[in-house]
Amino acid sequence: MYVYDEFDRTFLAERVAEFRDQVTRRLDGALNEDEFKPLRLMNGVYLQLHAYMLRVAIPYGTLSAHQLRRMAHVARVYDRGYGHFTTRQNIQFNWIKLDNLPDAMAELAEVGVHGIQTSGNCIRNVTTDQWAGAVPGEFDDPRIWAEILRQYSTLHPEFTYLPRKFKIAITAAGHDRAAIKVHDVGLRLHRNDVGELGFEVLVGGGLGRTPFVGKSIRPFLPARELLSYIEAIMRVYNQYGRRDNIYKARIKILVHEIGAEAFAEAVEAEWEAIRDGALHLSDEMIADIRSRFVYPAYEALEDEPAEFVAAMGDPRFATWFANSVHAHKVPGYSIVTISLKPVGAPPGDATADQMDTIADLADAYAFGEIRVGHEQNLCLPSVARRDLPELWRRLDAAGLATPNVNLVNDIIACPGLDYCALANARAIPVAQEIAKRFADLDKARGIGRLHINISGCINACGHHHVGHIGILGVEKNGQEFYQITLGGRADEQAQLGTLLGPAVSYDQVPGLVEDVVATYMELRATPQELFVDTVARLGVEPFKERVYAAH
Amino acid sequence: MPLIEKGRITEDRFHRVSDDDALPEGAPVLVGVDRFLKEAEALKSRQAPVGVIWPNDRPIAEIEPYLGQLSLIALVFPSFRDGRAYSQARLLRERLGWSGPLRAVGNVLRDQFLLMQRSGFDQIEAIKEDDAKAFDEAVHRYSTFYQPATDERPSLLRQRLGRTARPE
Ligand code: HEM
Ligand code: SF4
Numbered sequence: 001m002y003v004y005d006e007f008d009r010t011f012l013a014e015r016v017a018e019f020r021d022q023v024t025r026r027l028d029g030a031l032n033e034d035e036f037k038p039l040r041l042m043n044g045v046y047l048q049l050h051a052y053m054l055r056v057a058i059p060y061g062t063l064s065a066h067q068l069r070r071m072a073h074v075a076r077v078y079d080r081g082y083g084h085f086t087t088r089q090n091i092q093f094n095w096i097k098l099d100n101l102p103d104a105m106a107e108l109a110e111v112g113v114h115g116i117q118t119s120g121n122c123i124r125n126v127t128t129d130q131w132a133g134a135v136p137g138e139f140d141d142p143r144i145w146a147e148i149l150r151q152y153s154t155l156h157p158e159f160t161y162l163p164r165k166f167k168i169a170i171t172a173a174g175h176d177r178a179a180i181k182v183h184d185v186g187l188r189l190h191r192n193d194v195g196e197l198g199f200e201v202l203v204g205g206g207l208g209r210t211p212f213v214g215k216s217i218r219p220f221l222p223a224r225e226l227l228s229y230i231e232a233i234m235r236v237y238n239q240y241g242r243r244d245n246i247y248k249a250r251i252k253i254l255v256h257e258i259g260a261e262a263f264a265e266a267v268e269a270e271w272e273a274i275r276d277g278a279l280h281l282s283d284e285m286i287a288d289i290r291s292r293f294v295y296p297a298y299e300a301l302e303d304e305p306a307e308f309v310a311a312m313g314d315p316r317f318a319t320w321f322a323n324s325v326h327a328h329k330v331p332g333y334s335i336v337t338i339s340l341k342p343v344g345a346p347p348g349d350a351t352a353d354q355m356d357t358i359a360d361l362a363d364a365y366a367f368g369e370i371r372v373g374h375e376q377n378l379c380l381p382s383v384a385r386r387d388l389p390e391l392w393r394r395l396d397a398a399g400l401a402t403p404n405v406n407l408v409n410d411i412i413a414c415p416g417l418d419y420c421a422l423a424n425a426r427a428i429p430v431a432q433e434i435a436k437r438f439a440d441l442d443k444a445r446g447i448g449r450l451h452i453n454i455s456g457c458i459n460a461c462g463h464h465h466v467g468h469i470g471i472l473g474v475e476k477n478g479q480e481f482y483q484i485t486l487g488g489r490a491d492e493q494a495q496l497g498t499l500l501g502p503a504v505s506y507d508q509v510p511g512l513v514e515d516v517v518a519t520y521m522e523l524r525a526t527p528q529e530l531f532v533d534t535v536a537r538l539g540v541e542p543f544k545e546r547v548y549a550a551h
Numbered sequence: 552m553p554l555i556e557k558g559r560i561t562e563d564r565f566h567r568v569s570d571d572d573a574l575p576e577g578a579p580v581l582v583g584v585d586r587f588l589k590e591a592e593a594l595k596s597r598q599a600p601v602g603v604i605w606p607n608d609r610p611i612a613e614i615e616p617y618l619g620q621l622s623l624i625a626l627v628f629p630s631f632r633d634g635r636a637y638s639q640a641r642l643l644r645e646r647l648g649w650s651g652p653l654r655a656v657g658n659v660l661r662d663q664f665l666l667m668q669r670s671g672f673d674q675i676e677a678i679k680e681d682d683a684k685a686f687d688e689a690v691h692r693y694s695t696f697y698q699p700a701t702d703e704r705p706s707l708l709r710q711r712l713g714r715t716a717r718p719e
Contacts, residue, residue: 007707154697157637157670158637158700160637161634239610
């Protein structure tokens, strides 16, 4: 965990005071809605379909039990008893009243949590691997670098009114769980030939109306140069990003229009001028941030303690273990994923009671630490293997042990028409219905890893372009239709999905997905070949033929 | 529109002159960039100070040859949401070495004052009277800053060095 000090706490209190003043000025008319909007957005406050919504950042996905309990409290007191974990390591509260917002924010600020820069045209909450610091084989803990960027970007005087939102993601392991290639800036932490730590820098990735996979503009940037290089990118973007049309204002369009090479040249030229300036990170500064990440006091434990071996005799535990538990860098420990996708529930929702339960379990078994991943699931990053059986029993009792992580039921979905003012179609009920069709988890396991991503409109909050099966809600003559894409992926081999064929109606979607999956089961080369690999090998044609013949 | 200079509301000495109007004799003037560039040579011999309004979509590096003859540079916020002038201001101060008066004009609100100040503006033309009055409060809202900027207040990263973190 990162330990906030008195500076961070003072800053948060000052930020809440500023927002309280802005709300007061809005309520007495000194600020009109047009003026208030960007101010509230930069504090994570949206006006949704039915109410104001508060989006709270979970920097690099790391939460303490104490913080999670406070979120449960906010959900209970100011909302309707639940919160919604998003694809951006945030949590959203959908039903908070405007005049309650400053109080809710003040309560969150007490535990170091806030909605700063979770929205608006600024550098957003920096995201990273939810397994950071726990997974074997990392080049470094990416959260240290995410924290350095968090500090740098918070209320940045030059980059708070950018052409458009700006998202940075970092990965430091071989397998990319942070989807860096579909971010405005993606950073891949690695070591060069002489063992020096640095970043590969990608720019111009993103989803939405014009999706792009990011382009690499620098294979290796020494880590201590991170801030000056990011500042150079931001400065080029701030000056030359388009402002005439919000749909063309993202950095991906600039990179596309002038070309990655020209963009890189402009960045390098700017960087040369500032690289030795105030942003140069000294070893001391890096060490200072590093020292504030406190790691659990791991014990020397066995990988196969008796409690664990005994529990493996229970097929339900063994199934959950196989699906939800991942190897840890420290022997005797595991990384546990808590599925927030029980079949039939809105993906990513957690009730206040569940949040409290997870906080208690984190205290009891996981050094009080919880993580949030972009798949809308939670994780306990460090659990002793001897505690897994007990943890599982308690998760199961709370309805939090659905063993469907990465399976066809582990669907990512945006709020769609149920909450979102921009939606063209429902997303949550589509996810719920598909999940029900595959409710037999043995069957789902037979299908293997398969990511379904659903967005209720072209903005792509559900990452549909990079779903193995992507589902996009569109509107035709006042009715909901859905476009289906196949073969997208968000990992280190990131790729945008290919359109399968004409859009289908709401009622047809679950059946179509079933047909696509059935076709895969017939066509896959071996049971080990993943859905997305079969699509990569065969293209979408064979799927298209079977699926549309049936409908 | 109230002008805030070095933190105080003051009278604007500069006359804003449109492209077609005659320049008032002996008075400081603020002219648009087109006129300025067209008449730059002639303006050099003028006795009274000259300032320019530099738009936010023209590269700021192009101003460099003229810095010696300018007494004021005004950068424009056509909307408070359009933040290009923040980068221009920093480049002027940090790259081009402009130490003269730098003014923010356009749709300027109190919620941006602090950012402007930190980016190097020392004059702000606020669009609302009440905002101008609240200048002091607006720029003193925060006691610490996370990143270095033109105002050279130390960043938190630097401030923290040598201090031990106090766990919560
Ligand atoms: C208040 C509700 C929301 C609104 C109004 C909203 C609005 C938008 C808009 C307009 C975009 C497209 C931006 C662009 O391309 O420039 C976008 C993208 C995105 N949103 Fe949302 N969103 C909302 C909720 C969510 C939720 C709940 C999630 C997560 C479940 C989410 C995650 C994302 C992601 C991951 C993108 C990525 C596309 C990209 O920039 O590459 N959003 N959102
Ligand atoms: S994808 Fe569209 S419908 Fe879904 S949350 Fe984003 S803006 Fe709303």
